[in-house]
Amino acid sequence: xxxxxxxxxxxxxRNYRTQPVPRALLEQLVDAGRRAPSGRKEEPVEFIVATRQxxxxxxxxxxxxxxxxxxxxxxIVVIARDTTYYxxxxxxxxxxxxxxxxxxxxxxxxxxGDKKTYAGDILRHFGVxxxxxxxxxxxxxxxxxxCRQPPHRPLAEVLHWEQF
Ligand SMILES: Cc1cc2nc3c(=O)[nH]c(=O)nc-3n(C[C@H](O)[C@H](O)[C@H](O)COP(=O)(O)O)c2cc1C
Numbered sequence: 001x002x003x004x005x006x007x008x009x010x011x012x013x014r015n016y017r018t019q020p021v022p023r024a025l026l027e028q029l030v031d032a033g034r035r036a037p038s039g040r041k042e043e044p045v046e047f048i049v050a051t052r053q054x055x056x057x058x059x060x061x062x063x064x065x066x067x068x069x070x071x072x073x074x075x076i077v078v079i080a081r082d083t084t085y086y087x088x089x090x091x092x093x094x095x096x097x098x099x100x101x102x103x104x105x106x107x108x109x110x111x112x113g114d115k116k117t118y119a120g121d122i123l124r125h126f127g128v129x130x131x132x133x134x135x136x137x138x139x140x141x142x143x144x145x146x147c148r149q150p151p152h153r154p155l156a157e158v159l160h161w162e163q164f
Contacts, residue, residue, distance in 0.1 A: 015143060017142055029104075033078070039084065039085030042081075044081035047078055069137065075138065077126060093135075094136050108138055113136045122137075
């Protein structure tokens, strides 16, 4: 799969069957995340890979729209030091990891973290030191039933040549 095909075929999956994701694949996702662009090359982003059922149950329970994390084989908790560009850096890392998941035949879904009221509780749960933000939680695993890519806004609606 080339990069364009990967971008074009990624979609969010919200139904998983409980099946572990091999560590080597999870490592590849984090490896893709760490290679993302970073403002001033500060590289503030770090990744906590949660595979234990108890931790995924905790994340599923606390998140408002991430109940499926309990069934997904893994959840990558993306955090970043609170730098000027932590959110841009974090988002770039997340997208890299999601695309890598698609390329490796895994399903994924970005679950909101930044600015959520539960962010602090999640950081505390995983023993994250002060000075870090929760960027996102990435459900990673294998679909229990087929998921489909939703329609996106058409190119002609979002593309402006030269001026708005
Ligand atoms: C910042 C952000 C937060 C998101 N949070 C959630 C979430 O909490 N739960 C969820 O099911 N999907 C979440 N998503 C996934 C979006 O709903 C999804 O990307 C969007 O509907 C487009 O679908 P697609 O990813 O299949 O293209 C989030 C996506 C982003 C970028």
